[in-house]
Amino acid sequence: MTETPPFTTPADATAYAKAVRLAVDSAAAYYADGTSTLDDDAYDRLVRGIAAYEEEHPDEVLPDSPTGKVAGGAVVGDVPHTVPMLSLDNVFGPEQLADWAASLERRLGRPVTAWSVEPKLDGLAISARYRRGRLAQLVTRGDGIAGEDVSHAIGTVVGLPDRLAEPVTVELRGEVMMTTTQFEEACAKRRAHDGTTFANPRSAAAGTLRAQDRPYVCELTFFGYGALPRPDDDSAQAARLRELPHSQVMEWVAAQGVQTTAATPVAGIVAGTLERVQERVGEIAAVRAELPFGIDGIVIKCDLAADQAQAGFSSRAPRWAVAYKLPATEKITKLLAVEWNTGRTGVIAPRAVLQPVELDGSLVTYATLHNASDIARRGLMIGDSVTVYKAGDVIPRVEAPVVHLRTGDERPIDIPQVCPSCGDAIDASQERWRCVRGRACRAIASIVYAAGRDQLDIEGLAENRIRQLLDAGLIADFADLFFLTREQLLGLERMGATSTDNLLAALDRAKGRPLSRVFCALGVRGTGRSMSRRIARHFATMDAIRAADPDAIQQVDGIGPEKAPVVVDELAELAPLIDKLIRAGVNMTEPGATPPTGEAGKTAAGEQPGDAQAADPGTTAALPLASMSVVVTGTMTGPLAALSRNEVNELIERAGGKASSSVSARTSLLVAGGKAGSKHTKAQQLGVPITTPEEFAALVAPLLESPLG
Numbered sequence: 001m002t003e004t005p006p007f008t009t010p011a012d013a014t015a016y017a018k019a020v021r022l023a024v025d026s027a028a029a030y031y032a033d034g035t036s037t038l039d040d041d042a043y044d045r046l047v048r049g050i051a052a053y054e055e056e057h058p059d060e061v062l063p064d065s066p067t068g069k070v071a072g073g074a075v076v077g078d079v080p081h082t083v084p085m086l087s088l089d090n091v092f093g094p095e096q097l098a099d100w101a102a103s104l105e106r107r108l109g110r111p112v113t114a115w116s117v118e119p120k121l122d123g124l125a126i127s128a129r130y131r132r133g134r135l136a137q138l139v140t141r142g143d144g145i146a147g148e149d150v151s152h153a154i155g156t157v158v159g160l161p162d163r164l165a166e167p168v169t170v171e172l173r174g175e176v177m178m179t180t181t182q183f184e185e186a187c188a189k190r191r192a193h194d195g196t197t198f199a200n201p202r203s204a205a206a207g208t209l210r211a212q213d214r215p216y217v218c219e220l221t222f223f224g225y226g227a228l229p230r231p232d233d234d235s236a237q238a239a240r241l242r243e244l245p246h247s248q249v250m251e252w253v254a255a256q257g258v259q260t261t262a263a264t265p266v267a268g269i270v271a272g273t274l275e276r277v278q279e280r281v282g283e284i285a286a287v288r289a290e291l292p293f294g295i296d297g298i299v300i301k302c303d304l305a306a307d308q309a310q311a312g313f314s315s316r317a318p319r320w321a322v323a324y325k326l327p328a329t330e331k332i333t334k335l336l337a338v339e340w341n342t343g344r345t346g347v348i349a350p351r352a353v354l355q356p357v358e359l360d361g362s363l364v365t366y367a368t369l370h371n372a373s374d375i376a377r378r379g380l381m382i383g384d385s386v387t388v389y390k391a392g393d394v395i396p397r398v399e400a401p402v403v404h405l406r407t408g409d410e411r412p413i414d415i416p417q418v419c420p421s422c423g424d425a426i427d428a429s430q431e432r433w434r435c436v437r438g439r440a441c442r443a444i445a446s447i448v449y450a451a452g453r454d455q456l457d458i459e460g461l462a463e464n465r466i467r468q469l470l471d472a473g474l475i476a477d478f479a480d481l482f483f484l485t486r487e488q489l490l491g492l493e494r495m496g497a498t499s500t501d502n503l504l505a506a507l508d509r510a511k512g513r514p515l516s517r518v519f520c521a522l523g524v525r526g527t528g529r530s531m532s533r534r535i536a537r538h539f540a541t542m543d544a545i546r547a548a549d550p551d552a553i554q555q556v557d558g559i560g561p562e563k564a565p566v567v568v569d570e571l572a573e574l575a576p577l578i579d580k581l582i583r584a585g586v587n588m589t590e591p592g593a594t595p596p597t598g599e600a601g602k603t604a605a606g607e608q609p610g611d612a613q614a615a616d617p618g619t620t621a622a623l624p625l626a627s628m629s630v631v632v633t634g635t636m637t638g639p640l641a642a643l644s645r646n647e648v649n650e651l652i653e654r655a656g657g658k659a660s661s662s663v664s665a666r667t668s669l670l671v672a673g674g675k676a677g678s679k680h681t682k683a684q685q686l687g688v689p690i691t692t693p694e695e696f697a698a699l700v701a702p703l704l705e706s707p708l709g
């Protein structure tokens with residue numbers, strides 16, 4: 001398997017010239033404001049094709065070819081750099097990394113003593129010139145030899161102080177970027193100003209840094225990755241900075257009050273071996289999706305100044321450093337269609353159908369479009385080229401149309417006038433559209449969900465039977481199931497005495513399920529299985545849940561200020577259904593849980609957040625998985641073999657732990673059964689303890705014996 005993404009070599013001189021033109025134009029647009037018609041992957045493949053052609057036809061190389069040039073030769077500047085600001089060469093996998101290291105060591109004639117491994121921040125390079133400790137000038141990279149003065153941005157860049165701790169004259173180099181929060185704020189400001197947004201954080205940062213006369217100010221972030229004394233500075237301080245290993249230069253930078261990645265989950269490290277380098281690459285890749293800022297790879301450098309000095313530079317990049325590229329999280333593809341679906345709760349949501357595209361290692365065909373006003377705001381059309389983003393476990397989303405790729409054949413997106421499921425009217429009073437029938441619109445879906453194995457687990461109640469009951473007018477929601485009589489059931493077609501008695505018995509068992517299952521069966525928007533368990537454990541009774549206001553609901557782990565009012569509203573809407581369930585004698589308590597203290601009718605638990613959080617003191621701390629975050633993957637064996645994944649998660653939570661679906665640096669334990677895949681690899685990379693299903697069953701043995709409800 002080759003590690004380099006595929007590329008096409010131009011067939012002849014004409015195709016080569018065309019490719020060079022496209023590359024130069026794209027790079028010019030990319031560095032100006034990020035409006036390139038190519039995504040990074042397509043650009044990189046284009047340039048590799050150009051390079052391959054030039055290797056075969058060295059006498060045909062065009063003067064404006066992007067190969068061997070910083071920024072593809074597409075950018076200029078008028079402020080000369082004291083030391084060139086270069087690009088980085090790329091590797092795409094462990095073999096290429098090993099090849100690169102081997103050729104570097106051949107050049108040095110000795111092994112590299114130590115490697116420094118840092119995240120490759122996805123912003124733009126900047127040179128920050130300090131004079132006697134005061135920030136005097138900001139210069140972009142430009143063509144590497146000279147950049148553009150952007151000193152007007154001084155004061156808007158978090159992490160780049162006006163004054164250093166010491167009155168030194170030094171040039172700091174690093175990346176200017178936008179964190180996720182800064183990007184969202186910037187988009188909101190721009191939307192309020194002219195109705196448009198930025199395509200992505202990188203181009204937002206590029207545009208913001210160069211913009212001089214915007215009526216609104218957007219905040220940026222700086223992370224340092226280098227410090228250079230002036231070439232003519234012969235002070236002891238300057239000599240020291242030139243001789244220190246890169247890792248210690250970075251400590252000095254941080255001590256000056258400048259932000260580095262040291263305080264982030266992807267802090268730079270020093271690695272003694274290439275194996276450790278590769279391991280760190282895996283660790284950084286594993287947490288990428290959870291970082292509050294974008295990275296597009298890992299930078300590997302010789303740590304020692306002597307190694308760097310001896311390795312030197314090519315015209316485009318240092319020979320002592322390389323960028324290990326991670327798979328792209330953003331690509332341009334075609335919007336083929338928009339589907340509108342009415343969900344279980346009556347919400348009508350648009351979904352983008354895309355020309356399939358590989359993002360962060362998986363093939364993406366659908367992406368979320370949020371709602372109708374979002375589509376209008378972005379001005380999307382069918383047939384548009386759109387940028388799509390996906391990283392880790394996030395749901396892929398359409399970011400923006402690439403407007404200048406339009407051909408004129410694009411068509412407006414049809415916005416439904418009636419509910420796509422039942423044809424009734426749409427309630428468009430909120431951003432999130434709903435069928436006026438609400439949950440009743442898709443009653444069948446709600447009932448199938450409620451009867452499912454992870455909710456009420458009503459054995460033998462298949463979808464066609466539910467449809468039959470709905471059509472016969474015997475039920476309208478799932479609470480009605482509990483009022484069905486033997487006679488009513490016997491009166492149905494294909495329903496014999498045995499099936500009837502089995503179903504009635506199954507319904508009787510379902511009435512005794514724990515509150516977590518009953519709550520989950522309600523299908524409250526924004527609460528799935530694990531959230532339902534947390535809510536049930538926190539409040540212990542349905543009465544307590546219903547009495548909670550948004551503040552009180554927010555005491556539950558994972559419910560924020562946005563979700564809390566939705567849960568409260570949903571419960572109000574579901575009140576008749578819940579009342580009916582209570583009348584039917586369905587259990588409304590969570591075994592083993594105690595209601596929050598101070599809970600007496602309508603008490604606002606928000607006034608005593610401390611009390612509310614300490615829901616069941618003492619008891620949880622003694623449980624085998626107290627305060628542990630546990631992830632389960634692969635096929636369960638031994639005592640766990642008979643349990644569904646949801647039941648294993650319930651077991652984890654009964655044992656005091658938190659069941660999670662993805663491995664991160666915060667995971668305490670991975671239970672890995674047969675055929676465990678990427679989660680197992682990720683846990684190994686992160687050093688998360690791994691256990692077998694059998695060992696895990698032994699650990700939670702006392703709780704395994706208790707009934708599953």
Ligand SMILES: NC(=O)c1ccc[n+]([C@@H]2O[C@H](COP(=O)([O-])OP(=O)(O)OC[C@H]3O[C@@H](n4cnc5c(N)ncnc54)[C@H](O)[C@@H]3O)[C@@H](O)[C@H]2O)c1
Pocket residue numbers: 026027028030031036037038039040041043044070071072086087088089118119120121122123124125126141174175225299323
């Ligand atoms: N879409 C397009 O049309 C288009 C056009 C041109 C370039 N590009 C993209 O830009 C890339 C090449 O651009 P480039 O030369 O600006 O960057 P690069 O990928 O060659 O990397 C060099 C840059 O990495 C940055 N960097 C981040 N973290 C660093 C660290 N810890 N240490 C040192 N440097 C660090 C610095 O800004 C440095 O200038 C291409 O891979 C391509 O994907 C895209």
Ligand SMILES: [Zn+2]
Pocket residue numbers: 342419420421422423424435436437441442
């Ligand atoms: Zn409807």
